[in-house]
Amino acid sequence: MSDRTVFTMRAARGSIRALEEEARRYHVAPRTLAETMLEEGIRMRRHPGVVFVDRGGGRDAVLAGRPRLSIWQIVQVARGNRSRTATARQLSLDVSELQRALGYAAEYVDEIDAAIRENDEAFERIQRLYPSVPTRASRRPRRAAASR
DSSP states (O other): OOOOOOOOOOOOOOHHHHHHHHHHHTTHHHHHHHHHHHHHHHHHHHSEEEEEETHHHHHEEEEEEEEEEEHHHHHHHHTTOOOHHHHHHHOOOOOOHHHHHHHHHHHHHHHHHHHHHHHHHHHHHHHHOOTTSSOOOHHOOOOOOOOO
């Protein structure tokens, strides 16, 4: 059984025209675009500072002002660090920006985990095709030796 339902609403003619124009631009049905906009709008209201951008593979959640850094990428780095401060410093984020990203990720865990998994799988495919590509371990910066 589907978790979808019908929802009817009134909207200004200008808004409907704009929706139809955008739908044509993206080659989707207006109802599909409206559903996407509704879902993203709810998410942005629940998580101020999170916005959505177009990527080659679809829409991606990012921090406002940081469109090149996806929320899933922030989470991936955070999982590899000992502290939030270290993660924020590594990504050149304020701790409050990091908190916003992690708050969004906590609500949409399955989506974030799927994006990380897809990225890992793509990296593994590239390594199989091109064995000379550096491994993840060789891409990590080395830590400075502790002074004696």
